[in-house]
Amino acid sequence: MDVTIYEVAKRAGVSIATVSRALRGTGPVAAKTREKVLKAVEELNFTPSRLGVSLAEGRHAANGIVFPDLAGPYYTEVLLGYEEVASELGRSVVILSTKGRTKVNDLIKDLAGRVDGLLIFGHTVPEPLVAELVRLGVRLVFISREPLPGADTLRSENTASAHALAAHLTGHGYERFAFLGAPLTSQDDVDERWQGVRSALGGAIEAVPTREYTVDCGFEAARDLLGGRNRPEAIVCSDDEVALGALLAAEQLGLDVPGDVAVTGWDDIMAARHSRPALTTVRQPMRELGARAARALDELITGVRDTPRHLILTTELVVRSSCGHHPQEVST
Amino acid sequence: MDVTIYEVAKRAGVSIATVSRALRGTGPVAAKTREKVLKAVEELNFTPSRLGVSLAEGRHAANGIVFPDLAGPYYTEVLLGYEEVASELGRSVVILSTKGRTKVNDLIKDLAGRVDGLLIFGHTVPEPLVAELVRLGVRLVFISREPLPGADTLRSENTASAHALAAHLTGHGYERFAFLGAPLTSQDDVDERWQGVRSALGGAIEAVPTREYTVDCGFEAARDLLGGRNRPEAIVCSDDEVALGALLAAEQLGLDVPGDVAVTGWDDIMAARHSRPALTTVRQPMRELGARAARALDELITGVRDTPRHLILTTELVVRSSCGHHPQEVST
DNA sequence: TTGTAAGCGTTATCAA
């Protein structure tokens, strides 16, 4: 955009203040004057410079979001909910993926300088930088991490779902379990899932870590696990993608799921419904997490609320066929 | 961020011009002076305001991207490639999803005012607005649409792949085909796929439109198609998601794929490898499309290049098991 | 109801 408020003012024969007022409705403007201004705006195809507006208003009307990687449906879904609500609230969304980046701190600081508030996933941002951001007064909302002072946190319930899942598997009669995708960091969603399942199952479950929570890593780890001497009867996975990898590994080894080994996931991504067998999993409201994050951030930014809030959304056990045979077929 | 260049200048006992020079290395600064400045910057934890910098520099150091919806892996993958390269080039990425939005034009204009250039998918933006953006000199790159003057376009090859796919299916002996997800708009990827397949198959293929290119829509349309009197032997789908829906429909109807009906997709998304049966599809380099778009935009913005360029990336037929039985099993 | 002018936080030109 090239034409400025000065040219509009000149053309309309008024001052720039009047143009601004007429356009924003922020002060009294005579009907006839408004007419002239709007006409000039129309003719010149004027759009106020975002930079000018932001500088004067002291706000960006934009939100940031920091995620490790966009691969996989989980982050995408959250992003979708976030962008939708942000847009409703008149805010753009600036994204930043940290995976494989050097100088993450610089990137995040730059991002923080472009927006009014930040949504951050789990422990994507180094703790010292988080502290600094809080100290600088940057509005922050975290998804999937433990509460901290000075920022909102938002997460899905994990422990109770883990217990429900464990109970369901126990009901199938399984006695030897493995947790595939054992947590690498503590304090995040996966760690809670692991703790929950373990506390319900006791010593009957073994932790099997994966490099990342991806299909490929799940595949590799499951191949070793299932090919080994001590095959578990049921594999509880950290999330659906790892579980899909496990399904693949089982197939390659000629094992039937759930006949030879049961497999469960977590999240309920699209592919969980389309895999064979369909995945038993725990559904978490990914899109809603994003939507709520956008609203929370807005509250923090506008000052409607100034004390941090820590919210936990409920989840739902989705029983499909990968965990064992059920008397009457369940479908979703 | 709160501290300005003035406070740094005062603390260092120099002028703001000197601070700016010292920080950007854009003019001569005495070693001792630089020291003082850096010290003050450090102590005050100063970061130049992005708004101030952008206003003075006359550039945003940010790119925009406009997509219909982020649901599904296609857009995500492209976005991933785009953001990665943009970040390398020192540019942030501002996203805009248009699906379900009223006042799309306003949103897009706002976005255009926040960035130095825009990546736009297909026909997401109304043609008159495209023309206006071109006229205003906004740098534009399109993915998956026909070339137009004043902007770069980038797409994957479709016609030859369609012919290859058709030939492969014909090789299986099929004679009655359906194209599921028939194009609603012309001039985009899906239309090219349809035209390509049809020109190879002649009258033997029937067009079956879907409301959207999603699993659910694919499912619905496929259910009607497969449940009808005139079941095709092979269903060529507009993309993998529609194909996954078709797979689901076949299963629900008790039909074996590929025994009773063959199904093929397009794109080669993650789920295509994990479905049962695994999808025969055409792989297009989604991430590379995004990466190239970012570079193209950068060339346009920096002025390294000023004539539009229209690029077509090659694709690859990926034969798996959903299209029929193969003598020796193919895997990917 | 309208205009003048002081910010907002930088960069960069031009003198000194």
Place this chain on the structure above:
DNA sequence: TTGATAACGCTTACAA
């Protein structure tokens, strides 16, 4: 080598 100062494009008291 450094410092005033004029942009950059807007919003918004404050005066008129």
